[in-house]
Amino acid sequence: MELQPGREAVVRVAVATLWTSPEAVRAVDRPALAARTDIAGWIAGMDTDQQVGDCVLSQLLLGERVLVTEVRPDGWAHVVAVEQPAAKLHPRGYPGWLPAEQLVPDAGVADAEPLVVDATVTALRTAPGGAEAVPGVVLGTRLVPAGPPVDGWRPVHAPGHADPLWLPAAHAVPVPTTPPSAGEVLAVAQRLLDVVYIWGGVSAYGIDCSGLVHLAWRRLGVLLPRDADDQAAATRPVPLGTERPGDLYFFARPGRKIHHIGIVTAEPGPDDDRRMLHACYRQRRVLEERLPAERTATLVGAHRV
Structure with missing residues (x-):
C-alpha cells in the first residue's frame, strides 16, 4: 500500500525529522534519513553550528499522524504534521518534508486506550x-x-x-485523562535536563525551547502547538508577579515576535527574581536557572496552560 496525497499516514521510525526541503539536508544528516533512524548518532556527528541549522523544522515520533500532500519520485514526501498545531503555517498542522520510507499509510488500529x-x-x-x-x-x-x-x-x-x-x-x-499538575509537568521536563539543544528537536536526544514545552505536555496528554509564538496564543496570560511553577515565560525583542519560551520553576522572589527550566540556545542544552539580566530584558509575559 503506497502513500497517497490527500490521505493520512503515520511515522514508522522512532523519531522522524521534518525538513524545510529535500535539498536542504546535509551530509551529516544521513543517520536521520534512514529507514531505521539513529538520532543519537546524528546528533553526535554534528558540531555546534550544525546543531542549530535552520534546515530542520521539527520532529515527529513513532505513530504520529501526518497528512500527505505530495510524494516525489525521488523518495521524499511533503506532509502536514497534524498533531503539531501551527496555525500560521497550515490550518491542519506543521508542514515539511520527510523521507517517504519513514512513513506508512494509516491503516487504522482497533480502538484501545492508548x-x-x-x-x-x-x-x-x-x-x-x-x-x-x-x-x-x-x-x-x-x-x-x-x-x-x-x-x-x-x-x-x-x-x-x-x-x-x-x-x-x-x-x-x-495516557492521562485529567489535566496535569504543575509538579507533574516539571517532573517530566526535569528529566530532560542537560539534553542537547537541537534546533527543531522534539526528543530526549535533542530538543529546542518550544519542543521541550510541547513534549512535556504531550507526555501528560495535553496537545500544545509546536512553536513558541503559537504556544503563547494557545495559553492564558497571567499578570507578571502572579506566575507559579508550571506556568510559561515568553520572550521577545522589541517589535519582534516571540522567540523563546521557558517553564517557570519557582514563584518570583524579591526584586523580580525569577527562575525557569528551558532549552537554552546559548548554552546548547536544557537547564534550570535564575533569569539573567539580558533574558529578563526580553521577558514579555507569563502564561498558564
Whole structure:
C-alpha cells in the first residue's frame, strides 16, 4: 500500500525529522534519513553550528499522524504534521518534508486506550527480551496496546509491523485523562535536563525551547502547538508577579515576535527574581536557572496552560 496525497499516514521510525526541503539536508544528516533512524548518532556527528541549522523544522515520533500532500519520485514526501498545531503555517498542522520510507499509510488500529512512553528512551522488540525492531523510542511516544502485559512485557501495535512488538511494561503507561499538575509537568521536563539543544528537536536526544514545552505536555496528554509564538496564543496570560511553577515565560525583542519560551520553576522572589527550566540556545542544552539580566530584558509575559 503506497502513500497517497490527500490521505493520512503515520511515522514508522522512532523519531522522524521534518525538513524545510529535500535539498536542504546535509551530509551529516544521513543517520536521520534512514529507514531505521539513529538520532543519537546524528546528533553526535554534528558540531555546534550544525546543531542549530535552520534546515530542520521539527520532529515527529513513532505513530504520529501526518497528512500527505505530495510524494516525489525521488523518495521524499511533503506532509502536514497534524498533531503539531501551527496555525500560521497550515490550518491542519506543521508542514515539511520527510523521507517517504519513514512513513506508512494509516491503516487504522482497533480502538484501545492508548499508552504513552514514560521511559526517557526505550526500544520495541520482536519478542519479550528479543531483538530490537524499533530502537530509540522516546518519552512521549503514543502506542496502541495489542494485549495485556505478559511477564513484565507489554505487546503493542507498531506502524509497518504486522505482528505486535514488545517493550518493558513499566516503560509505557496510560495516557492521562485529567489535566496535569504543575509538579507533574516539571517532573517530566526535569528529566530532560542537560539534553542537547537541537534546533527543531522534539526528543530526549535533542530538543529546542518550544519542543521541550510541547513534549512535556504531550507526555501528560495535553496537545500544545509546536512553536513558541503559537504556544503563547494557545495559553492564558497571567499578570507578571502572579506566575507559579508550571506556568510559561515568553520572550521577545522589541517589535519582534516571540522567540523563546521557558517553564517557570519557582514563584518570583524579591526584586523580580525569577527562575525557569528551558532549552537554552546559548548554552546548547536544557537547564534550570535564575533569569539573567539580558533574558529578563526580553521577558514579555507569563502564561498558564
